[in-house]
Amino acid sequence: MAENSTLFQAFEWNVPADEHHWQRLHHNLPQLKLLGIDNIWLPPACKGNNFKGNGYDIYDLYDLGEFNQKGSRSTKWGSKEDLLALVGEARKSGIGLYFDAVLNHRCGGDATERIQVVQVDNKGTKILLTCVHETDDDCRLIHQCASQDRRKNVTKPYEIEAWLKFDFPGRKNKYSSFQYTWRQFNATDYDNATGKKAIFKIVADGKDWQKDVDRTSNGNYDYLLLNNLDYSNQALRGEVQRWGQWVVRELGLAGFRLDAVKHFSQNFINEWITAVNASSSDKLFFVGEHWTDNVKTLVRWLAAAPPDFHLFDAPLLYNLARTSWAKDPELRQIFQDTLVKSRPNNAITLVANHDTQRGQTMETPIKPTFMALAYALILLREDGYPCVFYGDLYGLRDPHPSPPTCWGKLPDLILARKLYAYGIQTDYFGRKDCVGWTRSGSLEDSNKVGLAVVMSWKKDKTLAAPKTNALDRIRQAFQKPVPAASSTEGSTESNGTEAQQSECPSPRIRMKVGSEHAGNVWRDLLGWEWADVTIDSEGFGDFPCQPNSLAVFTAKDAAGRDRFPVQFNHNIYDIA
Numbered sequence: 001m002a003e004n005s006t007l008f009q010a011f012e013w014n015v016p017a018d019e020h021h022w023q024r025l026h027h028n029l030p031q032l033k034l035l036g037i038d039n040i041w042l043p044p045a046c047k048g049n050n051f052k053g054n055g056y057d058i059y060d061l062y063d064l065g066e067f068n069q070k071g072s073r074s075t076k077w078g079s080k081e082d083l084l085a086l087v088g089e090a091r092k093s094g095i096g097l098y099f100d101a102v103l104n105h106r107c108g109g110d111a112t113e114r115i116q117v118v119q120v121d122n123k124g125t126k127i128l129l130t131c132v133h134e135t136d137d138d139c140r141l142i143h144q145c146a147s148q149d150r151r152k153n154v155t156k157p158y159e160i161e162a163w164l165k166f167d168f169p170g171r172k173n174k175y176s177s178f179q180y181t182w183r184q185f186n187a188t189d190y191d192n193a194t195g196k197k198a199i200f201k202i203v204a205d206g207k208d209w210q211k212d213v214d215r216t217s218n219g220n221y222d223y224l225l226l227n228n229l230d231y232s233n234q235a236l237r238g239e240v241q242r243w244g245q246w247v248v249r250e251l252g253l254a255g256f257r258l259d260a261v262k263h264f265s266q267n268f269i270n271e272w273i274t275a276v277n278a279s280s281s282d283k284l285f286f287v288g289e290h291w292t293d294n295v296k297t298l299v300r301w302l303a304a305a306p307p308d309f310h311l312f313d314a315p316l317l318y319n320l321a322r323t324s325w326a327k328d329p330e331l332r333q334i335f336q337d338t339l340v341k342s343r344p345n346n347a348i349t350l351v352a353n354h355d356t357q358r359g360q361t362m363e364t365p366i367k368p369t370f371m372a373l374a375y376a377l378i379l380l381r382e383d384g385y386p387c388v389f390y391g392d393l394y395g396l397r398d399p400h401p402s403p404p405t406c407w408g409k410l411p412d413l414i415l416a417r418k419l420y421a422y423g424i425q426t427d428y429f430g431r432k433d434c435v436g437w438t439r440s441g442s443l444e445d446s447n448k449v450g451l452a453v454v455m456s457w458k459k460d461k462t463l464a465a466p467k468t469n470a471l472d473r474i475r476q477a478f479q480k481p482v483p484a485a486s487s488t489e490g491s492t493e494s495n496g497t498e499a500q501q502s503e504c505p506s507p508r509i510r511m512k513v514g515s516e517h518a519g520n521v522w523r524d525l526l527g528w529e530w531a532d533v534t535i536d537s538e539g540f541g542d543f544p545c546q547p548n549s550l551a552v553f554t555a556k557d558a559a560g561r562d563r564f565p566v567q568f569n570h571n572i573y574d575i576a
Contacts (some may be wrong), residue, residue, distance in 0.1 A: 096254025
């Protein structure tokens with residue numbers, strides 16, 4: 001993996017179902033590479049039961065938009081030909097592709113079977129709910145849960161008619177002749193004979209839940225949704241391993257994102273990784289979605305995984321959200337009980353994804369004005385492998401449209417990581433409302449001079465903006481140019497007027513960037529802080545930022561400074 005790699009999640013939930021998404025990504029790969037994106041997490045590329053859906057309702061692993069099945073040849077994202085063209089451009093650009101593998105379940109069987117089942121306890125599912133209002137004071141997180149125990153049967157065994165035969169007639173055995181029957185499943189959610197919806201656990205042949213799954217919720221969390229695959233079936237294990245080897249060869253993949261890993265056999269996951277790696281000339285990257293706010297659960301799961309397996313740091317995302325809305329925020333505790341703190345080499349850090357965006361079941365809003373701070377906390381620090389969300393870089397589409405976040409400065413933060421976020425990290429976390437850190441720079445490359453980050457976040461009514469819609473404020477700010485630099489005074493050079501400075505006294509932290517920088521002038525890459533900083537003879541600078549904001553300083557004559565502000569086309573829908 002490249003130094004300071006950045007991962008990009010290349011979709012949001014409401015990307016238009018126009019079959020042009022592969023083309024859009026293809027067109028934008030060179031721009032993303034220049035920005036500092038090294039690897040891309042593709043959306044589920046396999047044919048789903050609903051061809052206009054996102055692919056998590058997976059039907060056929062081998063149909064990547066090639067066969068006329070489920071009402072369309074292409075997937076929502078486009079045709080296989082478009083996908084292969086994207087693969088070629090990614091290889092040319094030096095960008096790795098991670099495939100979103102949905103291995104937990106199947107949907108949209110081709111025929112029904114009669115099968116003996118029991119219904120299990122299904123009172124409710126533990127979920128994270130959010131109550132979102134677009135004014136600063138009313139937005140808050142609400143956590144609710146309802147108990148259930150999937151180990152408890154609520155009926156005696158009886159027969160239902162379930163859609164568990166998968167023959168894939170449109171594919172006609174190309175790539176694989178394997179067909180699914182009830183023997184490859186241990187649960188379903190629909191009785192076709194009666195129209196009843198429930199969690200039906202298959203009990204034929206002594207079937208039961210897998211034991212090596214999450215058991216901290218619902219007694220046993222093997223079942224998530226739809227037709228649940230049973231990885232105690234050896235034929236199924238072999239087939240899914242063969243598919244993994246096939247898709248790596250077919251697309252030249254660099255890795256996988258594994259969906260819902262806490263819901264299916266961890267022993268099988270480990271076997272699958274070994275088998276798929278064996279078929280690749282390069283070692284593949286693997287990250288799993290194990291969504292929980294409990295870092296101990298994640299660490300426990302990782303203890304039984306390959307040493308280089310990664311998980312998404314959901315606890316950090318929740319910390320960012322809580323801090324952004326807190327009445328008395330505490331920046332010093334932002335990394336408390338997070339995966340990046342406990343297992344930094346196994347943590348994918350993130351601010352949002354397709355499941356936490358607005359309108360989704362795990363919606364977890366971060367205050368819009370905090371988003372730039374949140375991204376700085378994952379992009380500009382030494383630990384963790386940061387993942388940038390498509391919706392934050394390009395904006396979200398209907399039914400909850402919003403513009404790019406971070407006031408349009410997310411590209412600048414990504415590029416700052418690629419150019420300057422190197423070397424030893426020194427934290428200055430002495431105040432609850434203002435923290436900072438420095439990166440010392442690279443010893444091998446003098447162009448990678450390091451940086452200094454300072455951020456302020458305080459719930460202060462005197463700093464509050466007028467009572468307007470938060471999204472409207474983002475849109476307004478996104479269209480406004482930042483004030484240009486200006487005069488000099490003492491050890492700082494002012495980029496703003498005296499009136500501006502007196503009206504908004506800047507929080508500041510004295511931080512050391514190294515005596516080798518003595519006499520150098522450092523300037524905020526984002527243009528939000530108007531004061532330049534001159535480094536003293538001991539290597540210290542007095543680094544300010546605007547209230548409830550951040551500044552990212554590096555030497556004003558550093559290599560690459562001419563690339564800021566980043567000229568980035570946020571409108572990915574201009575083409576296709």
